[in-house]
Amino acid sequence: MYDGQHDLPIDEFTAEFYWLSNFSPAPIDYEGELYMTVENAFQAAKTSDHRARALIRDCGPDEAKMRGLHVPLRPDWEQCRVAVMEDLLDAKFAIPALRRRLIATGDRPIINRNVFGDTFWGLCRDQGRNELGEAIMRVRNRIQAR
Numbered sequence: 776m777y778d779g780q781h782d783l784p785i786d787e788f789t790a791e792f793y794w795l796s797n798f799s800p801a802p803i804d805y806e807g808e809l810y811m812t813v814e815n816a817f818q819a820a821k822t823s824d825h826r827a828r829a830l831i832r833d834c835g836p837d838e839a840k841m842r843g844l845h846v847p848l849r850p851d852w853e854q855c856r857v858a859v860m861e862d863l864l865d866a867k868f869a870i871p872a873l874r875r876r877l878i879a880t881g882d883r884p885i886i887n888r889n890v891f892g893d894t895f896w897g898l899c900r901d902q903g904r905n906e907l908g909e910a911i912m913r914v915r916n917r918i919q920a921r
């Protein structure tokens with residue numbers, strides 16, 4: 776039966792779609808260390824400083840986001856950050872329960888709409904690249920193609 780939603784964009788990573796947020800629980804391995812969310816792993820990936828990584832690993836995702844602002848950035852970060860994000864999302868959506876949820880979104884556009892001005896990873900006031908949403912959709916495409 777048509778549920779009226781199959782082609783509607785998912786455009787907020789809140790409430791029933793909070794699991795799409797990088798801040799939602801998703802234990803993943805990054806370079807041999809366990810991180811409890813994509814956000815923690817992503818912020819740690821910005822740096823090769825082991826002490827900074829450890830501090831980012833052992834806190835919540837909001838704190839990790841803050842701590843990631845102050846790490847010594849690896850020199851190639853601008854060039855590799857989208858690929859790093861996509862690798863972490865591959866790991867997140869390899870978790871069976873999350874993979875099932877992602878598959879259930881079918882072909883719905885996924886848009887990281889936000890109010891905090893992030894026009895790289897999302898859309899703010901209808902402006903932006905939505906790199907996070909695009910990366911999640913590429914992960915979904917790969918899963919669906921298997």
Ligand SMILES: Nc1nc(O)c(N)c(N[C@@H]2O[C@H](COP(=O)(O)O)[C@@H](O)[C@H]2O)n1
Pocket residue numbers: 797814817840843887891892893896907
């Ligand atoms: N909660 C939150 N506040 C902001 O101000 C943000 N820009 C975001 N975006 C998320 O932050 C991650 C990327 O971090 P960098 O800006 O590259 O350091 C990514 O998870 C975005 O979705 N979130």
